[in-house]
Amino acid sequence: MLLPEYYEFCCRVHLVAGHKALERIPALLADLDAKKPLIITDKGVAGAGLVNIVTESIKSGVTIGAIADNVPPDSDLKVVNELAGMYKQKECDSIISVGGGSVMDTAKGVNIIVSENATDLMKFSGAGALKRALKPLIAVPTTAGTGSEVTLVAVIKDHEKHIKMAFTSYFLLPNVSILDSRMTMTMPPFITSMTGMDALTHAVEAYYCLQKNPLSDSHAYAAIEMISKNLLTAVKNPTDKDSRLAMAVAASLAGIAFSNSMVGMVHNLGHSTGSVCGVPHGICMSIFLPYGLEYNMHKSEKFIAELLLPLAGPDIYSKTPGDKRAEKVVELIRKMNDGLYLATDKRHARCLKEVMDRDGKQMVPKEKLIEIAKAALSDPTSTYNPEEADYDDNVMVLEAAWEGKPLDRKKIKKG
Amino acid sequence: MIFSDSFEFTCPIKTNSGKKALEQLPAELDALNAKRPLVITGKELVSKCIIKKFTKAFGDSGMTIGIFDGVTKNPDWKLIDELKKVYSEKKYDSIIALGSGVIVDVAKVLNIAVSLNVDSKKIAKDPAVKGQLKPFVIVPTATGSGLETSRFAHFQGTVFSSFYLMPALIIIDPRMTRAESKEDMAAAALASFARSVEAYIAKSKNPLTDAYAYAAIGFVAGNLETAVKKPCNKKSSLAIANAVAMSGTTMSNTAAGLISNLGQALVEMFRLPYGIGMGICLPHILAYYQKKGGYNIASLLLPLAGPDQFAATPDSSKADKALAIVGGMIKELYETVGNKIPKTLKAAGVPQYMLADILEKLSLADDAAFDKEGYLTVIESAWEGKPVASAGKE
Amino acid sequence: MSDLVKEVAAGAKPFKKAYVAIMLWFMGRAVQAAAKADAEVKKEFEALPDDFTFALGVLPNGPWMVVGKEKGKVKYFGWNPDAKKLDLRLGVKGVEAAILMFTFQESTAMATSRNRLIISGELHYALAFMRIMGIVETYLLPKIIVQLAVKRYPTQWSFGRKYGGRLRVYTRALLGF
Numbered sequence: 001m002l003l004p005e006y007y008e009f010c011c012r013v014h015l016v017a018g019h020k021a022l023e024r025i026p027a028l029l030a031d032l033d034a035k036k037p038l039i040i041t042d043k044g045v046a047g048a049g050l051v052n053i054v055t056e057s058i059k060s061g062v063t064i065g066a067i068a069d070n071v072p073p074d075s076d077l078k079v080v081n082e083l084a085g086m087y088k089q090k091e092c093d094s095i096i097s098v099g100g101g102s103v104m105d106t107a108k109g110v111n112i113i114v115s116e117n118a119t120d121l122m123k124f125s126g127a128g129a130l131k132r133a134l135k136p137l138i139a140v141p142t143t144a145g146t147g148s149e150v151t152l153v154a155v156i157k158d159h160e161k162h163i164k165m166a167f168t169s170y171f172l173l174p175n176v177s178i179l180d181s182r183m184t185m186t187m188p189p190f191i192t193s194m195t196g197m198d199a200l201t202h203a204v205e206a207y208y209c210l211q212k213n214p215l216s217d218s219h220a221y222a223a224i225e226m227i228s229k230n231l232l233t234a235v236k237n238p239t240d241k242d243s244r245l246a247m248a249v250a251a252s253l254a255g256i257a258f259s260n261s262m263v264g265m266v267h268n269l270g271h272s273t274g275s276v277c278g279v280p281h282g283i284c285m286s287i288f289l290p291y292g293l294e295y296n297m298h299k300s301e302k303f304i305a306e307l308l309l310p311l312a313g314p315d316i317y318s319k320t321p322g323d324k325r326a327e328k329v330v331e332l333i334r335k336m337n338d339g340l341y342l343a344t345d346k347r348h349a350r351c352l353k354e355v356m357d358r359d360g361k362q363m364v365p366k367e368k369l370i371e372i373a374k375a376a377l378s379d380p381t382s383t384y385n386p387e388e389a390d391y392d393d394n395v396m397v398l399e400a401a402w403e404g405k406p407l408d409r410k411k412i413k414k415g
Numbered sequence: 416m417i418f419s420d421s422f423e424f425t426c427p428i429k430t431n432s433g434k435k436a437l438e439q440l441p442a443e444l445d446a447l448n449a450k451r452p453l454v455i456t457g458k459e460l461v462s463k464c465i466i467k468k469f470t471k472a473f474g475d476s477g478m479t480i481g482i483f484d485g486v487t488k489n490p491d492w493k494l495i496d497e498l499k500k501v502y503s504e505k506k507y508d509s510i511i512a513l514g515s516g517v518i519v520d521v522a523k524v525l526n527i528a529v530s531l532n533v534d535s536k537k538i539a540k541d542p543a544v545k546g547q548l549k550p551f552v553i554v555p556t557a558t559g560s561g562l563e564t565s566r567f568a569h570f571q572g573t574v575f576s577s578f579y580l581m582p583a584l585i586i587i588d589p590r591m592t593r594a595e596s597k598e599d600m601a602a603a604a605l606a607s608f609a610r611s612v613e614a615y616i617a618k619s620k621n622p623l624t625d626a627y628a629y630a631a632i633g634f635v636a637g638n639l640e641t642a643v644k645k646p647c648n649k650k651s652s653l654a655i656a657n658a659v660a661m662s663g664t665t666m667s668n669t670a671a672g673l674i675s676n677l678g679q680a681l682v683e684m685f686r687l688p689y690g691i692g693m694g695i696c697l698p699h700i701l702a703y704y705q706k707k708g709g710y711n712i713a714s715l716l717l718p719l720a721g722p723d724q725f726a727a728t729p730d731s732s733k734a735d736k737a738l739a740i741v742g743g744m745i746k747e748l749y750e751t752v753g754n755k756i757p758k759t760l761k762a763a764g765v766p767q768y769m770l771a772d773i774l775e776k777l778s779l780a781d782d783a784a785f786d787k788e789g790y791l792t793v794i795e796s797a798w799e800g801k802p803v804a805s806a807g808k809e
Numbered sequence: 810m811s812d813l814v815k816e817v818a819a820g821a822k823p824f825k826k827a828y829v830a831i832m833l834w835f836m837g838r839a840v841q842a843a844a845k846a847d848a849e850v851k852k853e854f855e856a857l858p859d860d861f862t863f864a865l866g867v868l869p870n871g872p873w874m875v876v877g878k879e880k881g882k883v884k885y886f887g888w889n890p891d892a893k894k895l896d897l898r899l900g901v902k903g904v905e906a907a908i909l910m911f912t913f914q915e916s917t918a919m920a921t922s923r924n925r926l927i928i929s930g931e932l933h934y935a936l937a938f939m940r941i942m943g944i945v946e947t948y949l950l951p952k953i954i955v956q957l958a959v960k961r962y963p964t965q966w967s968f969g970r971k972y973g974g975r976l977r978v979y980t981r982a983l984l985g986f
Contacts, residue, residue: 008430126928132448211922218629380933383918387960388959
């Protein structure tokens, strides 16, 4: 077990996992002296019937203050302010967020406003602005996933001023996170595969990036094992309860890991590809993951090699020579992507040129790569990447990821 | 990773571990909105040098701290009331426990008193704790047992149990965690090891408790030899202190089994330190579990021996190998420490006629797996120091 | 009753603080110098807003260095972080953490990953700052120390850039122009 010279670790979220975890909500709210929650969700989640399942499970124990389902796919300051107003108007005393990353972030933003009685959310941006506990917040993720139910970060966009506000505080962590298999059961195969790979990326990057520590390592390790055993099942058999629950737990484990160990190049390029070309986050993660591993191999080979065991099992691990294990990890992740590509009727893209929108149009034209490479320089996730990556490095990786060819590691600048 | 269908897990603790961790304390207190901490420690239990180092760490922070250094081995309720009075008169807003064991118990109970504004009579009568308490930080020294970071506190015969008792922050600084003696280090390491093993093989385990237990077992397995041979070695004592801290979280989130219950019984009945008692009994309990079946002992091999050995060992041999490693670790530890710690319950001063009383105590503990005959065999083997049947097979 | 608890006021660490103050002073002037002497640093500052100002220092009570742009020029503004409106503030959590940074036991990237810093302001400004500091440290320090301070030593720098630039940055920093 590696003990760094210094590390920090924190995950204060009370996790509740099971096939009937939702039913615990009333008692958990009562423990927090709350009984009138505002439910925050989006139209997709509501349309899939998931909000109904939540309300049916809790209505005998709480008074639902209001249900707000207008959270957009991208968090929006206007909506945050509106929902905070609704919270106050309906005299709610707690929040339940039911949804994916944007719903989670919106709920965190609303919680800042209602707890601090704030008029300008911007004043609380950055780190260290919040000094005390907020109102009770229960997170119910419906993907597996972003891990936002266990992260201390919220990102809210002000679409009018074109700025992105980032909030970082341990006080943003939900009090409780409910991992109920019913919440991810309706996820179609394509969404399951890309959110699952998002979770895998969190765990893998957390394991080899600069802030790794013993607890983030053990959480990441467990997540990787669960994802490798359950993701394909969850994609092929969407109604398999056990694999859905396992993926939900794995996504939270991965969320805890990366929240305490940060991420690197895969997220760096992924965020930028998302912001420049609108590619969904999970797809970016799946595509860039093997490249992030290849790029950092010369610095992190030992750690990457250790991941072969949870990824492939003891048999393959023991049969693979020590100095080939890290490469085998990359090979297996590419194989995973291939498997998911087939299982999702080719919707799970394996390289940037394969990424298509609903109308079959290519989402990442080759000309956009230089813009993505430039945008990546402004994304803070590069800080925790083991190796430096400048504009030229980004272009090199993006070009390989576009073609779907392995990275030529001889070309990586090593300083 | 296997786990039962449903589980819950809580760990409210932020862990800061390593170089200059102590000097981050003022900034961490500020993040908890705390400006005037009351430090609880004991000059009979913690060295002057450590208290001095601790105070120095606040240098340049501009903070004024209150220090109570009078915790002894047997504090009473009067102390809690006196400290509560000072806490509110002097307007402290947080509590720091500098030390382990009884020091942390005092700090936890004081936190109940000042946060819920109740005096000792009321607390003793109704030990239930509800609601967020004042910011509470632990700076452990070398002699922890894992209870420090747990949801438990023991005070004057009362057992408190609440997640609200767990600290918001633990500062594990290598300058604080070096032990003064081999026995102290051995006790701390064994306590955390035994608790973590229990959590890792328990039927009520889940992936979160596994994450903490896995790390703790790995730390002890990798550092026990050095830590006990050189208790003032910073690196290995830091690793053991980490394991101790993590074991508090695991024990708070798993049901107590034979290992913990037996350890607790030995403390209450014979004042045998947790680690010593659990260390004596552990190999016998594991052998019993292996025979009984239903406990995933094979899984221990991974944190104990590392991925290479784990992957290379056939499934049918994993459990035996794990037991052999555990047996070997404890055997070597006893050789290093010599006669300073007892290797059997008999050597620890437990009279043979009281073995039945120990069994009786175990029957009263909340243990769904209570097995009168099996447990008695374990206690008798641990008393006599019978060689453990399965251990030693490779 | 009050004898039960002893009150202890935090002490001071004057020598360590003085060392950090000197390092910050020199660093601030070196950034000002590098903005004139190095094309890459110049480019980084050009991409920042016109009156961009940042401060790096020790919490809670300093010392600080304040650097920023004024009328197109990059200037070292001294030690007072309250004198100007800051776009970016990097507060090191205490003088001991600052010592770790300024004796290069922990690089800026490592100090960030170890949560030794509180960053206030937009994160992409912090990134620009770290790139600038990486270049300045490469000029100021011998390779063996720079390799501890940065993730990747820039082996592609020409002899002229490295040594000529070093001379220019040192001269300008010492003389303050």
